[in-house]
Amino acid sequence: MGKKDIDWGNLGFGYMQTEKRYVSNYKDGAWDEGELTSDANVVINECAGVLQYAQTIFEGLKAYTTKDGHIVAFRPDLNAKRMVDSAVRLQMPPFPEERFLEAIEKVVAANADFVPPYGSGATLYIRPYMFGSNPVIGVKPADEYQFRVFTTPVGPYFKGGVKPITIRVCDFDRAAPRGTGHIKAGLNYAMSLYAIVDAHNKGYDENMYLDSATRTKVEETGGANFIFITKDNKLVTPKSETILPSITRRSLVYVAKEYLGMEVEEREVFFEEVKDFAECGLCGTAAVISPVGKIADHGREICFPSGMDDMGPVTKKLYDTLRGIQMGEIEAPEGWIKVIKKV
Numbered sequence: 001m002g003k004k005d006i007d008w009g010n011l012g013f014g015y016m017q018t019e020k021r022y023v024s025n026y027k028d029g030a031w032d033e034g035e036l037t038s039d040a041n042v043v044i045n046e047c048a049g050v051l052q053y054a055q056t057i058f059e060g061l062k063a064y065t066t067k068d069g070h071i072v073a074f075r076p077d078l079n080a081k082r083m084v085d086s087a088v089r090l091q092m093p094p095f096p097e098e099r100f101l102e103a104i105e106k107v108v109a110a111n112a113d114f115v116p117p118y119g120s121g122a123t124l125y126i127r128p129y130m131f132g133s134n135p136v137i138g139v140k141p142a143d144e145y146q147f148r149v150f151t152t153p154v155g156p157y158f159k160g161g162v163k164p165i166t167i168r169v170c171d172f173d174r175a176a177p178r179g180t181g182h183i184k185a186g187l188n189y190a191m192s193l194y195a196i197v198d199a200h201n202k203g204y205d206e207n208m209y210l211d212s213a214t215r216t217k218v219e220e221t222g223g224a225n226f227i228f229i230t231k232d233n234k235l236v237t238p239k240s241e242t243i244l245p246s247i248t249r250r251s252l253v254y255v256a257k258e259y260l261g262m263e264v265e266e267r268e269v270f271f272e273e274v275k276d277f278a279e280c281g282l283c284g285t286a287a288v289i290s291p292v293g294k295i296a297d298h299g300r301e302i303c304f305p306s307g308m309d310d311m312g313p314v315t316k317k318l319y320d321t322l323r324g325i326q327m328g329e330i331e332a333p334e335g336w337i338k339v340i341k342k343v
């Protein structure tokens, strides 16, 4: 293999064009056979459904090199399934799950030289997405769609060590009851941009969203689910119809129960009980777990006993175990690691 001459350890989280991407078009009620292409540009009509009424959904996952040198992806079947759910909710034709997996495999294999080596901490980020592509001016779903998958190498999330972050309770809402909070749609992100820029301007790393109906329960941040650790070592994670079902969170719940023998509670979490937890973390594909040291709530501060210097001890154990499973250092549950290219 001719690995690209990239300073893997110093990559950030940004877009870098790689060689191939996958494209399939939906027209006259059917998806075409799909293909890899070198063209990184999308050309669509000025009136395309996605440009007018934001009919677009996406996924995010990673490929990386394991300890024994294989290129693998972590639980891509769950991304395939979640993208079907997102499509159905936005009145788009689902991209078949088997074809989704095949597309991931093809794109990653075609860009194997961009998959960072084991131990670099870097990964190849995979972005599947789909959008309404034909002209739509009266409000209705598009008739034609494009499904694409591109990849871009991204650096280690925590450069120079893990640092706990400070978040704030947000006065804006993320998702309405019975709305679209549970699907991975661009629209959920567009409306969060004002809130995140405002948070950053005020010195916070992230927003904690509360449930918009009562504003008493913890939901999630703009792009990651919460996990909490109680003082007696239980994992507690919010259950809600309006949060995005994070694959990382679902995997951590399994790891907590089956690998670490922890008790797990998936339930409504009231903001009022947050001050009693010992540790707090945000989970998502990007960081696996990003530890939270402090939550600001309008002048009042909740400081977790784990502090601002390190990940809490239980969070660290969860993080190390899941990372170990992903990297092939710890035996994975059946079906979690999809080998794309063997050495």
Ligand SMILES: *Cc1c(COP(=O)(O)O)cnc(C)c1O
Binding pocket: 060, 184, 220, 221, 222, 223, 224, 225, 244, 245, 246, 247, 248, 249, 283, 284, 285, 286
């Ligand atoms: C993608 C996403 C997550 C994290 O999900 P993973 O599958 O773990 O990457 C959490 N919340 C939101 C809103 C998301 O869009």
